[in-house]
Amino acid sequence: xxxxxxxxxxxxxxxxxxxxxxxxxxxxxxxxxxxxxxxxxxxxxxxxxxxxxxxxxxxxxxxxxxxxxxxxxxxxxxxxxxxxxxxxxxxxxxxxxxxxxxxxxxxxxxxxxxxxxxxxxxxxxxxxxxxxxxxxxxxxxxxxxxxxxxxxxxxxxxxxxxxxxxxxxxxxxxxxxxxxxxxxxxxxxxxxxxxxxxxxxxxxxxxxxxxxxxxxxxxxxxxxxxxxxxxxxxxxxxxxxxxxxxxxxxx
Amino acid sequence: xxxxxxxxxxxxxxxxxxxxxxxxxxxxxxxxxxxxxxxxxxxxxxxxxxxxxxxxxxxxxxxxxxxxxxxxxxxxxxxxxxxxxxxxxxxxxxxxxxxxxxxxxxxxxxxxxxxxxxxxxxxxxxxxxxxxxxxxxxxxxxxxxxxxxxxxxxxxxxxxxxxxxxxxxxxxxxxxxxxxxxxxxxxxxxxxxxxxxxxxxxxxxxxxxxxxxxxxxxxxxxxxxxxxxxxxxxxxxxxxxxxxxxxxxxxxxxxxxxxxxxxxxxxxxxxxxxxxxxxxxxxxxxxxxxxxxxxxxxxxxxxxxxxxxxxxxxxxxxxxxxxxxxxxxxxxxxxxxxxxxxxxxxxxxxxxxxxxxxxxxxxxxxxxxxxxxxxxxxxxxxxxxxxxxxxxxxxxxxxxxxxxxxxxxxxxx
Numbered sequence: 001x002x003x004x005x006x007x008x009x010x011x012x013x014x015x016x017x018x019x020x021x022x023x024x025x026x027x028x029x030x031x032x033x034x035x036x037x038x039x040x041x042x043x044x045x046x047x048x049x050x051x052x053x054x055x056x057x058x059x060x061x062x063x064x065x066x067x068x069x070x071x072x073x074x075x076x077x078x079x080x081x082x083x084x085x086x087x088x089x090x091x092x093x094x095x096x097x098x099x100x101x102x103x104x105x106x107x108x109x110x111x112x113x114x115x116x117x118x119x120x121x122x123x124x125x126x127x128x129x130x131x132x133x134x135x136x137x138x139x140x141x142x143x144x145x146x147x148x149x150x151x152x153x154x155x156x157x158x159x160x161x162x163x164x165x166x167x168x169x170x171x172x173x174x175x176x177x178x179x180x181x182x183x184x185x186x187x188x189x190x191x192x193x194x195x196x197x198x199x200x201x202x203x204x205x206x207x208x209x210x211x212x213x214x215x216x217x218x219x220x221x222x223x224x225x226x227x228x229x230x231x232x233x234x235x236x237x238x239x240x241x242x243x244x245x246x247x248x249x250x251x
Numbered sequence: 252x253x254x255x256x257x258x259x260x261x262x263x264x265x266x267x268x269x270x271x272x273x274x275x276x277x278x279x280x281x282x283x284x285x286x287x288x289x290x291x292x293x294x295x296x297x298x299x300x301x302x303x304x305x306x307x308x309x310x311x312x313x314x315x316x317x318x319x320x321x322x323x324x325x326x327x328x329x330x331x332x333x334x335x336x337x338x339x340x341x342x343x344x345x346x347x348x349x350x351x352x353x354x355x356x357x358x359x360x361x362x363x364x365x366x367x368x369x370x371x372x373x374x375x376x377x378x379x380x381x382x383x384x385x386x387x388x389x390x391x392x393x394x395x396x397x398x399x400x401x402x403x404x405x406x407x408x409x410x411x412x413x414x415x416x417x418x419x420x421x422x423x424x425x426x427x428x429x430x431x432x433x434x435x436x437x438x439x440x441x442x443x444x445x446x447x448x449x450x451x452x453x454x455x456x457x458x459x460x461x462x463x464x465x466x467x468x469x470x471x472x473x474x475x476x477x478x479x480x481x482x483x484x485x486x487x488x489x490x491x492x493x494x495x496x497x498x499x500x501x502x503x504x505x506x507x508x509x510x511x512x513x514x515x516x517x518x519x520x521x522x523x524x525x526x527x528x529x530x531x532x533x534x535x536x537x538x539x540x541x542x543x544x545x546x547x548x549x550x551x552x553x554x555x556x557x558x559x560x561x562x563x564x565x566x567x568x569x570x571x572x573x574x575x576x577x578x579x580x581x582x583x584x585x586x587x588x589x590x591x592x593x594x595x596x597x598x599x600x601x602x603x604x605x606x607x608x609x610x611x612x613x614x615x616x617x618x619x620x621x622x623x624x625x626x627x628x629x630x631x632x633x634x635x636x637x638x639x640x641x642x643x644x645x646x647x648x649x650x651x652x653x654x655x656x657x658x659x660x661x662x663x664x
Binding site: 059100132135136137139171172174177181187201212216221 | 377547609
């Protein structure tokens with residue numbers, strides 16, 4: 001009952017607000033987005049080439065199903081937001097997204113993607129499928145670690161993205177070990193992490209979004225993807241700023 | 252090890268550190284003063300912590316020990332289970348031989364297997380319910396968990412083989428495997444305790460070196476690697492069979508207690524850096540490279556050390572005859588610890604039920620606290636009920652000749 005009411009309210013609320021402008025709701029989680037690490041290749045691409053090619057590599061939670069879903073999902077939204085924020089840079093976000101794909105399966109496509117797209121930035125979302133199928137968390141960590149190394153060697157910066165917070169399935173999918181391992185790789189390889197899990201949990205606790213809601217409608221999902229895209233743009237912005245401030249550190 | 256301190260403090264009966272418990276003695280804590288109630292107490296507390304930790308996003312679980320150090324309730328549970336298993340079946344093996352004791356151990360493993368399958372059915376009911384009642388385009392990827400329902404034949408068979416183990420249902424399969432391997436381990440522990448302990452440590456080291464583990468379904472391996480976790484179980488058994496006396500003086504020495512305190516503080520600081528990322532800057536790179544990842548699956552050395560430090564402090568400051576053990580306040584935990592298999596299963600069920608309440612009613616903080624408190628109260632009530640059953644059954648004619656059941660020595664699972 002509660003979920004039904006909330007869902008209805010959301011639908012009404014979303015009709016006007018969705019996708020209009022950058023939503024202030026998202027900002028309540030802004031403190032959870034910390035770019036501690038630099039994005040030097042992105043900074044160089046913007047400064048020198050005025051050209052920013054990004055590839056999003058992920059599984060089902062990097063897109064939305066249904067007609068027009070891909071346009072509402074965060075990769076498409078990210079392209080729009082970045083184009084607006086960086087008007088004199090030609091921004092392109094390509095997706096390599098397929099449902100039910102583990103991190104290891106994604107890593108197999110890296111060489112090809114690096115060759116074909118030559119992106120300055122790869123956004124790598126993973127973890128849910130690995131948790132569902134019970135991939136050994138240590139193997140998962142090794143996959144991430146080697147994957148980041150491959151991408152760096154191929155000339156791309158990396159942003160890692162962890163799982164969604166999904167309260168209904170929380171007691172069925174043990175995601176924490178995978179999220180912890182991703183954080184570890186992020187720290188050891190010094191790549192920024194978009195902690196989607198913590199961000200969405202924070203929204204759920206504050207009541208920004210009702211993540212328990214059972215609905216077939218795509219409105220709330222679209223708003224959440226929009227927010228994720230905004231926070232991702234913030235993270236990229238911070239990483240670039242950091243790279244400009246400390247151009248020599250790291251690579 | 253846990254009764255180490257007691258033997259020094261009270262030291263009334265050096266000839267027999269584990270006087271036999273009269274079969275007629277009911278499981279009520281006060282009626283059997285010679286049993287080490289600390290084992291029941293800490294296993295009961297471990298069961299509560301496991302329950303609290305298994306409710307996802309439960310605020311109360313912030314208070315559980317895993318947020319203050321490297322080890323968690325699983326270590327306490329497995330160690331004490333090894334201790335009590337050796338205590339009960341060691342006596343049986345000495346008195347009635349390898350075959351009888353081994354048969355009883357296997358019977359216990361079978362009981363635990365049945366209990367595990369019962370919990371599995373509850374889990375399947377839960378995901379079946381959620382899969383039919385919940386839908387949201389946002390969670391398209393997460394819905395992959397329901398694929399298990401599409402292939403019930405494979406899922407059920409893999410579950411019966413203990414290869415498919417849902418979230419939070421890994422402890423009982425570990426315990427089953429530990430008991431299956433326990434008869435020969437116990438045989439050796441009774442004859443060559445030091446050799447048995449060294450063998451266990453060698454198996455642990457080889458497991459780390461070669462990456463041994465049991466396979467899981469649909470991929471990966473066991474979340475509690477039995478080849479690694481056996482070390483804690485055998486260590487508990489070794490302590491129960493006289494090892495505790497041998498290392499007692501060492502454990503109580505000010506140096507060891509001091510080191511334990513320093514290590515616990517160190518672990519506390521490290522764990523705090525996980526919560527407050529600003530603190531992480533104080534952890535030097537070489538240290539974090541050496542420490543991480545702290546591997547729970549293979550029972551990381553840092554976790555063992557943390558558990559041993561906790562045990563050393565406990566033994567130092569809570570003697571076996573500590574009057575608090577008789578107080579009404581600790582009685583609920585002691586009662587729960589005395590019926591550990593039943594209460595463990597109930598705790599897993601209640602954690603599912605608690606999560607269900609969060610989903611269907613509310614996950615407000617006050618609800619989380621209430622659900623946690625109510626769950627512990629139900630565990631206590633169930634333990635009291637089981638004790639009562641044991642008592643009335645113990646009084647029925649003919650039952651006195653039965654061998655003492657495992658729970659009399661502090662339960663099994």
